[in-house]
Each structure stands twice: as C-alpha cells, then as structure tokens.
Amino acid sequence: MHNGTRHNGTGAFVTGQYPNLLERYGYAPEVIEAWLADAWRRLFGEDDRTRIYYPSGDDMGYMLDTGNLDVRTEGMSYGMMMAVQMDDKSLFDRLWRWAWTYMHMKDGVHAGYFAWSCAPDGTRNSNGPAPDGEEYFALALFFAAHRWGEGEPPLDYAAKARDILRACLHNGEQGPGYPMWNRDNRLIKFVPECEYSDPSYHLPHFYELFALWADEADRPFWREAAVASRAYLPLACHPETGLSPEYAHYDGTPNDERGYGHFYSDSYRVAANVGLEAAWFGATPWMEREAEAILRFFADKDPADYRRYRIDGAPFEEPALHPVGLVATNACAALAAPDSPHAKDAVARFWDTPVREGERRYYDNCLYLFALLALAGRYRIWLPEA
Numbered sequence: 001m002h003n004g005t006r007h008n009g010t011g012a013f014v015t016g017q018y019p020n021l022l023e024r025y026g027y028a029p030e031v032i033e034a035w036l037a038d039a040w041r042r043l044f045g046e047d048d049r050t051r052i053y054y055p056s057g058d059d060m061g062y063m064l065d066t067g068n069l070d071v072r073t074e075g076m077s078y079g080m081m082m083a084v085q086m087d088d089k090s091l092f093d094r095l096w097r098w099a100w101t102y103m104h105m106k107d108g109v110h111a112g113y114f115a116w117s118c119a120p121d122g123t124r125n126s127n128g129p130a131p132d133g134e135e136y137f138a139l140a141l142f143f144a145a146h147r148w149g150e151g152e153p154p155l156d157y158a159a160k161a162r163d164i165l166r167a168c169l170h171n172g173e174q175g176p177g178y179p180m181w182n183r184d185n186r187l188i189k190f191v192p193e194c195e196y197s198d199p200s201y202h203l204p205h206f207y208e209l210f211a212l213w214a215d216e217a218d219r220p221f222w223r224e225a226a227v228a229s230r231a232y233l234p235l236a237c238h239p240e241t242g243l244s245p246e247y248a249h250y251d252g253t254p255n256d257e258r259g260y261g262h263f264y265s266d267s268y269r270v271a272a273n274v275g276l277e278a279a280w281f282g283a284t285p286w287m288e289r290e291a292e293a294i295l296r297f298f299a300d301k302d303p304a305d306y307r308r309y310r311i312d313g314a315p316f317e318e319p320a321l322h323p324v325g326l327v328a329t330n331a332c333a334a335l336a337a338p339d340s341p342h343a344k345d346a347v348a349r350f351w352d353t354p355v356r357e358g359e360r361r362y363y364d365n366c367l368y369l370f371a372l373l374a375l376a377g378r379y380r381i382w383l384p385e386a
C-alpha cells in the first residue's frame with residue numbers, strides 16, 4: 001500500500017494524495033502514461049542515444065554518467081529510487097547488488113559509506129563518499145522494503161537502509177571517520193570531512209521519513225534535521241531570483257572557494273526538491289515564494305541560452321551544461337506554486353523537451369525522469385504494510 005504524508009512544518013501526517021499537475025494542466029491521462037513509458041524506455045532500454053542504464057552480468061547493472069564515463073552513487077541511488085517508484089524489483093536489485101559489491105566500503109576511514117565514483121568495471125576512482133548518494137540509497141531501500149518485503153542479504157533492504165543512516169550520523173564516534181551531518185547544526189555536509197554544505201543535498205522530506213524508520217535513538221535527530229534544512233534553504237536561496245549556489249557555507253552564503261559558488265549543475269535540484277516536498281507534504285509559504293521566484297527568473301529565458309549564473313541572476317558567458325535537466329527541475333518547481341503565472345508555461349516547456357541524447361545526457365535524463373514522475377503524481381511515499 002502506498003500513501004502520503006503531509007507536514008505543517010513541525011511534523012508529518014498521512015494523506016495518500018499526490019497531485020497530478022499534468023492532468024490539472026490539461027494533459028490527458030493516456031498522454032501522460034505514454035510520455036512516462038516512452039521516457040522510461042529511452043533511459044532504461046537499449047537505445048544508445050538516450051540510455052543511461054547498462055546491465056552487467058546475470059544479476060547486476062549500473063547507471064553510467066555518460067559525460068564522465070563513471071558510475072556515481074548519485075546515479076545508482078537515483079536509479080534505485082526510479083525503479084522502486086516504477087515497481088521494477090529486478091532493476092532495483094541489479095543496481096543495488098552492483099552498488100553493494102563495488103561501492104560499499106567495508107573498512108577504512110569511510111567504512112559504511114559508498115565510494116562516490118567507480119569505473120564501469122567496478123574499480124574505485126575514489127575512496128570518498130558523496131552524501132547525496134547515501135540519503136537516496138537509504139530512502140530507496142526503505143521504499144523497497146515496504147513495497148516488496150525484506151530479502152536475504154544484501155536484499156535485506158530496510159536493515160541496509162538503517163545501517164547506512166547509522167553510519168551517516170555516527171561514523172567517527174568510535175575512532176577515525178566523520179559523520180555526513182554536522183551533529184550540532186544538523187545540516188548535511190558536502191563531503192563528510194568538510195564543514196560546508198550543498199543546498200541541493202537538503203531533503204527535509206526524506207528526513208521526515210528517516211525519522212519514522214531509522215534506528216529509534218536517531219529519530220529525534222532526523223526530525224531536527226528536517227527542521228534545520230527547512231531553515232537553511234531560505235538562507236542559501238536568493239530572495240529575488242530563487243537561485244542557490246552549488247556549495248554554500250552553514251550561514252547560507254555561497255562558498256566559492258573551489259569555484260562552486262554559483263548557480264550551476266548541482267543547484268538545479270533545489271527546485272525539484274522543493275516541488276517534490278510540496279507534492280508529498282504541501283508547500284510552506286517560503287517554498288511557494290522560492291518556486292515562484294525560480295519560475296519567474298527563467299520565464300523569459302530560452303533553454304538554448306541557459307548559462308551559469310551568479311545567484312543574484314547575473315549571467316556568465318559559460319553556457320549551462322545541462323539545459324534539459326534545468327527545464328525539468330523548473331517544471332517540477334510548479335508543484336510548489338501551481339497557480340504561479342509561469343507554472344503552466346514551465347510545464348509546457350518540459351513537455352516540448354525530449355530526453356537528452358549524446359554524451360552529457362546522464363544528469364539531464366535523471367532530472368527529467370524524476371520531474372516527470374513527480375508532476376504525474378507517480379513519485380510516492382511507500383509506507384510499511386499496516
């Protein structure tokens with residue numbers, strides 16, 4: 001059984017309702033179904049122009065970052081979230097076995113985390129993690145447990161999700177290592193060993209669910225992390241443009257130390273996150289304003305001319321690397337401000353945009369499928385069987 005929860009900023013309660021914004025905007029149910037089926041086939045089928053998933057051996061498979069020719073925890077965990085939403089257990093298990101076999105670190109300073117980048121043959125490119133992967137792995141695994149039940153290790157999904165979240169909060173307590181969340185301010189870090197954040201990693205709607213299903217002792221932390229992230233995002237997003245930097249300090253100011261203090265690829269996900277949170281739990285007034293600001297900022301811009309931007313909106317010469325992904329995340333923002341004068345147009349632009357072909361397609365097409373699922377009311381919370 002699936003159903004949803006709603007929050008009023010302080011907690012969550014179940015409704016089981018998911019807005020289908022596409023239908024509300026006039027797209028026919030059969031058109032939406034065909035759109036989703038087509039996008040799914042293009043990403044997970046055998047069309048070499050658009051695919052981002054590759055089977056490996058008898059029972060594994062991976063998501064390929066086609067621009068960087070590596071396999072990332074980001075993409076693997078996204079693929080698992082897509083698979084559980086689409087009820088494709090075989091795909092989910094293939095991805096999870098690959099991640100568990102090649103990426104999961106059993107020892108070393110980052111034991112319990114996943115190596116964020118591997119080669120397609122499973123060789124590690126790095127022994128460091130990227131926390132957005134862990135948070136998506138954990139929620140996808142909980143959803144899998146709730147849809148399909150626990151299996152034999154490593155398909156003991158909920159147990160694995162709890163192990164991941166335990167590592168995220170407690171690594172470093174008994175020896176070397178670092179938690180992925182700052183235990184004092186409850187904000188997610190860009191990487192465990194740094195003390196700044198990436199606004200696009202903040203998923204308060206996920207933390208509400210971790211607060212229901214993680215180790216009991218850690219549930220209060222997750223509830224507080226949801227509150228902390230909701231307080232952080234308004235600091236990191238520009239009040240006029242809605243744009244946020246890729247990396248930001250704990251006070252929300254852009255962290256440009258490594259050249260990531262602008263609105264660029266990572267940042268696009270903030271709009272999608274706000275949209276999905278609104279679909280799951282309803283929008284707070286800030287979420288509505290944020291979505292409205294982003295929709296307004298991009299309303300008169302042609303995707304062919306999307307750029308890197310300062311968060312105040314000043315454009316750089318450099319074009320956006322993932323314009324299709326940005327069209328998708330902007331459309332998703334409409335879920336938080338469906339009556340905005342620009343919302344319907346943003347969704348129409350998404351409808352007019354095909355999934356991306358070519359070398360850089362991976363990130364765009366991940367954001368595309370997530371946006372489509374969310375807008376169609378098909379990106380859902382999967383609760384345990386009553």
Ligand SMILES: O[C@@H]1[C@@H](O)[C@H](O[C@@H]2CO[C@@H](O[C@@H]3CO[C@@H](O)[C@H](O)[C@H]3O)[C@H](O)[C@H]2O)OC[C@H]1O
Nearest residue numbers: 065072074116128129130132133191265266363
């Ligand atoms: O330095 C790495 C850091 O790069 C890594 O972050 C992951 C990679 O970047 C993020 O997404 C990318 C956005 O731009 C697209 O072009 C790429 O295809 C995406 O992969 C991703 O969310 C991060 O997980 O984290 C570990 C650090 O050591």
